[in-house]
Amino acid sequence: xxxxxxxQARDYARFYDWTYEGTIEDIPFYLAAAxxxxxPVLELACGTGRITIPLAREGLEVIGLDISAEMLRIAxxxxxxxxxxxxxRVRLIEADMSDFALDEAVSLAFIPAASxxxxxGQEEQSSCLSCASKHLGPGGxxxxxxxxxxxxxxxxxxxxxxxxxxxSPSTGLLTRELNxxxxxxxxxxxxxVEHTYVEQLPDESEKRYVFVEHYxxxxxxxxxxxxxxxxxxKVEVFGGYEREPFTDxxxxxxxxxxx
Numbered sequence: 001x002x003x004x005x006x007x008q009a010r011d012y013a014r015f016y017d018w019t020y021e022g023t024i025e026d027i028p029f030y031l032a033a034a035x036x037x038x039x040p041v042l043e044l045a046c047g048t049g050r051i052t053i054p055l056a057r058e059g060l061e062v063i064g065l066d067i068s069a070e071m072l073r074i075a076x077x078x079x080x081x082x083x084x085x086x087x088x089r090v091r092l093i094e095a096d097m098s099d100f101a102l103d104e105a106v107s108l109a110f111i112p113a114a115s116x117x118x119x120x121g122q123e124e125q126s127s128c129l130s131c132a133s134k135h136l137g138p139g140g141x142x143x144x145x146x147x148x149x150x151x152x153x154x155x156x157x158x159x160x161x162x163x164x165x166x167x168s169p170s171t172g173l174l175t176r177e178l179n180x181x182x183x184x185x186x187x188x189x190x191x192x193v194e195h196t197y198v199e200q201l202p203d204e205s206e207k208r209y210v211f212v213e214h215y216x217x218x219x220x221x222x223x224x225x226x227x228x229x230x231x232x233x234k235v236e237v238f239g240g241y242e243r244e245p246f247t248d249x250x251x252x253x254x255x256x257x258x259x
């Protein structure tokens with residue numbers, strides 16, 4: 001994980017559920033994959049349980065792994081409000097997704113929401129994929145949801161955009177997110193982004209939280225190479241959660257790799 005990452009900052013987790021509120025379009029995709037491959041299921045970079053908990057509600061045994069203690073604290077708090085049988089199906093683990101070891105094999109592993117890009121380069125990304133592969137039995141699958149390289153590389157730098165404004169359910173405060181691309185290094189395949197969250201306090205004053213994050217992208221060919229190195233024998237790539245073909249116009253680049 002990039003040592004400069006904002007993801008591990010305590011206050012960053014404060015805005016995670018607000019940022020992803022209403023984001024559910026990928027959940028049926030993972031449910032269908034689990035129906036095909038079975039459980040237990042391993043979610044890498046599970047955050048606050050946005051996907052982990054709904055999968056457990058559907059009867060799946062789920063391991064949620066994340067490097068952020070604060071993300072997992074929130075996930076545990078949310079899980080405590082679920083039915084006992086749902087809680088019993090979930091195991092949350094604090095670990096680095098590029099270097100982890102579990103005491104059991106899984107049937108399906110997945111890395112949602114372009115979280116692979118939080119890793120600092122292809123060496124860490126390769127280690128992550130290899131770790132996932134080692135925990136899959138024959139016929140097991142790994143799903144990696146990414147943003148296409150062209151979309152990562154060709155973004156406007158220097159412009160501050162408001163990309164979200166609403167009342168946060170967890171705080172009751174009007175919250176805004178401002179997004180600014182600070183730089184794009186096409187040789188290193190890395191974009192640096194400044195995320196600013198602004199909360200309007202009851203006295204009408206504002207409190208700002210500023211985080212700088214680095215995202216390292218991969219091309220389709222590079223990803224295929226990394227998956228081959230991780231001993232996946234069958235690799236498909238899709239352009240969306242309906243498994244539509246991946247094209248130059250696709251907004252997602254979703255790899256499904258089978259051992």
